[in-house]
Amino acid sequence: MKRVAIVTGASSGIGAATARRLAGEGFHVLAAARRTDRLVELVAEITATGGSATAVSCDVTSDESVAGLARAAQQAGAPVTVLVNNAGGARGLDPVESGAVGDWQWMYDVNVLGTLRVTQALLPMLEASGAGTIVVVSSTAGFTVYEGGGGYTAAKHAQTAIAGTLRLELCGRPVRVIEIDPGMVKTDEFSLTRFGGDVERAEAVYAGVAEPLLAEDVADCIAWCATRPQHVNVDRLVVRPLAQAAQHKVHRTG
Structure with missing residues (x-):
């Protein structure tokens, strides 16, 4: 019998990979x-x-839609053992003094409350499997702030707090909690979404960086963590491209 893994935000980027x-x-x-x-x-x-695989339409900002995802999981006919909370994103790169409240609210709802909704809905099935794994795809922004990133870093810090708290609360139960924190990842949509479709600004993020991470690199990390023996819990895996030593330290050529 195949085990069931659920991946949110699976229509592109890290989720699809x-x-x-x-x-x-x-x-x-x-x-x-x-x-x-x-x-x-x-x-x-x-x-x-x-x-x-099965396609499931789901908006993680909607209680009703997430309930539909839970129903699809119940009907899958096999134990639900892995949940990858990947849905998320950034909007804007404005300073706190002028950041759009709507952008901040969207980032909190998708990254933080989306993780909360989906985890709450799927946790009973993960626990019932006897060998559940919750993966939270956060970011290096979950522990490091930077200028213009107030809204996104606040959301990712909160997402990281959920993962850490959940791990404490589930101690002694058959569900492990793994946090994946990627640094600079070049995907088709992340920076485009952040800059409202401005291709030039999106491309500038990766200018001169020979080899940023790709979605497949992060997927490899997620899969490795999720397929370790169940008694092995990788609490937090931080992954950056070689060119990025820290949030503000990136080697660029040209």
Whole structure:
């Protein structure tokens, strides 16, 4: 019987790469996101390569939508053992004094409350499996602040706090909590979303960086952590490209 892994934010970037990777590890993946058309394409790709996956339309900012994801998980016909809370994102790079409240609210709702909603909905199934794993995809922004990043770093700090608190609260129960903190990752959409579709500003983030992380690099870390023996809990895995020594220290050429 295949185990079930659930990946939120699976329509692109790290989420899509993680869905592919976990399917390759033998999981039946419930790929969840708002953009169902992309999920259908992803599932077709996974199936064509011998994997197993199902597309589930889910908006993590909606209680009703997350309840639908939980119903899909209950109907999967196999133990739900892995949840990857990947849905998230950034909007804006404005200082605190002029940051848009709407941007901050969106980042908190998606990154923090989205993680809360989905975890609460799926935790009973993860525990019932007897070998559950919750992965929280946070960021190096979850422990380091930087100018213009107040809204995003606040949200990621809060997401990191959820992971740490949950690990304490679940101690003694058969569910481990793993936090993945990527640094500079170049995906198709993260920076575009942050800068409202401004391609020039988005590309400038990675200018001169020979090899930023790719979504597949982070998916590899997630899959490795999630497939360790159940008694092994990787509390926090920080992963950056070689060119990035710290949040403010990035080697650029040219």
